[in-house]
Amino acid sequence: MTTVETFPTLAEAARAMGSGAAFFGGGTVLMRDVNAGDGPQRLVRSADPALTEIRAQGETVRLGAGVTMARILAERDLAFLHPVARQIGGPQVRNMGTLGGNLFAPHPYGDFAVALIALGARAVLAGQGGARPVEELMRERARPPLVAAIEIPRPRSGREFGFLKVSRVKPKGVSVLSVAAFLPAEGGRIRGARVAWGAMGPAPMRGQGAERALEGGELDAATIARAAAQAAEGLDPPTDALASAWYRKEVAGVHLRRLLERMERG
Ligand SMILES: Cc1cc2nc3c(=O)[nH]c(=O)nc-3n(C[C@H](O)[C@H](O)[C@H](O)COP(=O)(O)OP(=O)(O)OC[C@H]3O[C@@H](n4cnc5c(N)ncnc54)[C@H](O)[C@@H]3O)c2cc1C
Missing domain, CATH: 3.30.465.10 (Uridine Diphospho-n-acetylenolpyruvylglucosamine Reductase; domain 3)
Structure with a gap:
């Protein structure tokens, strides 16, 4: 009871x-x-x-x-x-x-x-x-x-903060993964990059590989490609009915790239 x-x-x-x-x-x-x-x-x-x-x-x-x-x-x-x-x-x-x-x-x-x-x-x-x-x-x-x-x-603009959720059923499905980025910039360079992932570990967590790749760079194609390549570093996602751990790690970089490209456009 x-x-x-x-x-x-x-x-x-x-x-x-x-x-x-x-x-x-x-x-x-x-x-x-x-x-x-x-x-x-x-x-x-x-x-x-x-x-x-x-x-x-x-x-x-x-x-x-x-x-x-x-x-x-x-x-x-x-x-x-x-x-x-x-x-x-x-x-x-x-x-x-x-x-x-x-x-x-x-x-x-x-x-x-x-x-x-x-x-x-x-x-x-x-x-x-x-x-x-x-x-x-x-x-x-x-x-x-x-x-x-x-x-x-409070972020200063849509270029500074972005969020992306990936689900199989739209609009109400739960996450295969979700990712958010906060990219404050000084003089055009990213200072204090923060990336966080959902469904990529036992609990929501920072994505330190992507953060390192973004830090100090400009938010351009080269920096985004570096961050996408490092996206899955340090992440240990679970396998569940929605996706396997292998799949989640494979697609993390693709979705981080999509989010960062959207933020680049502002
Ligand atoms: C059909 C369905 C779809 C859903 N889709 C999503 C989704 O797309 N994305 C998503 O993120 N979630 C989803 N959820 C999960 C959930 O509805 C949300 O995460 C919601 O925000 C949970 O809030 P709640 O207040 O209802 O939590 P509760 O059920 O009240 O509590 C959940 C847990 O949090 C603890 N808790 C609650 N408030 C506090 C507090 N102030 N301090 C400390 N502990 C606290 C409780 O003790 C419990 O352990 C879904 C749930 C359902 C049923």
């Missing part, structure tokens, strides 16, 4: 998390397990308004972890995130599925987390001070800390 406990504040919810408990976001993943009789013993929820708060102005936007994909799509100031949110499931999933839940949804899910890692987003943990890089949290997926909000640096 699963019990549901609701707390007025996130700090109280964080204190109530313990063995056998899972935090309930939109429930799009959790409720499948609960309905199958395979869910957690305790579901912890919070009615804290901070969970659904959106601060969309300025160079860093702050979104409560309970903000849904549909709300992101309704917010004009979050246009840079629309191409990502639009790719998460169908309308029902987007209406319920939250940012916090996407961080810890199992393979092959986590497309939004891929974009967040590329952007260098940070997670504010409930009941704790400061914020931690989202990519760090990906290594703690087995026992996720309670995330209150995400702080996301």
Whole structure:
């Protein structure tokens, strides 16, 4: 049997998390397990308004972890995130599925987390001070800390940030892979390249081979070809019903090239 406990504040919810408990976001993943009789013993929820708060102005936007994909799509100031949110499931999933839940949804899910890692987003943990890089949290997926909000640096243009999801069924299929790139430039040269992959390992992760190939270069055909050649370096994708590990590694460079060429066009 699963019990549901609701707390007025996130700090109280964080204190109530313990063995056998899972935090309930939109429930799009959790409720499948609960309905199958395979869910957690305790579901912890919070009615804290901070969970659904959106601060969309300025160079860093702050979104409560309970903000849904549909709300992101309704917010004009979050246009840079629309191409990502639009790719998460169908309308029902987007209406319920939250940012916090996407961080810890199992393979092959986590497309939004891929974009967040590329952007260098940070997670504010409930009941704790400061914020931690989202990519760090990906290594703690087995026992996720309670995330209150995400702080996301705003890219300056479509040339600086891009996201691509590859699925077999369109428009609602899950990822064969997803990839995002954040390529800030100084004097025409890429400085601080960040590439992130989804469905290419046990959790969304950085693509360090591609990042090294992009760093210091101009976003042109030669740099893109170098990055595509290094795309699969360090990645160890799983084999599942959608694709084999071999296939995922083979096509990673093709899709990274497509994404980078789109960003080059601006
Ligand atoms: C038909 C279908 C299609 C889907 N398509 C996609 C897709 O294309 N791309 C994709 O990425 N995902 C997809 N998903 C997976 C899922 O719907 C999304 O990832 C969604 O964002 C999960 O959010 P949620 O709030 O519903 O998570 P929940 O089910 O509430 O929770 C998922 C996990 O995250 C944890 N969690 C939730 N909130 C927090 C928090 N604030 N802090 C810490 N832990 C938390 C939960 O404890 C649980 O372990 C799909 C799901 C379905 C059923």
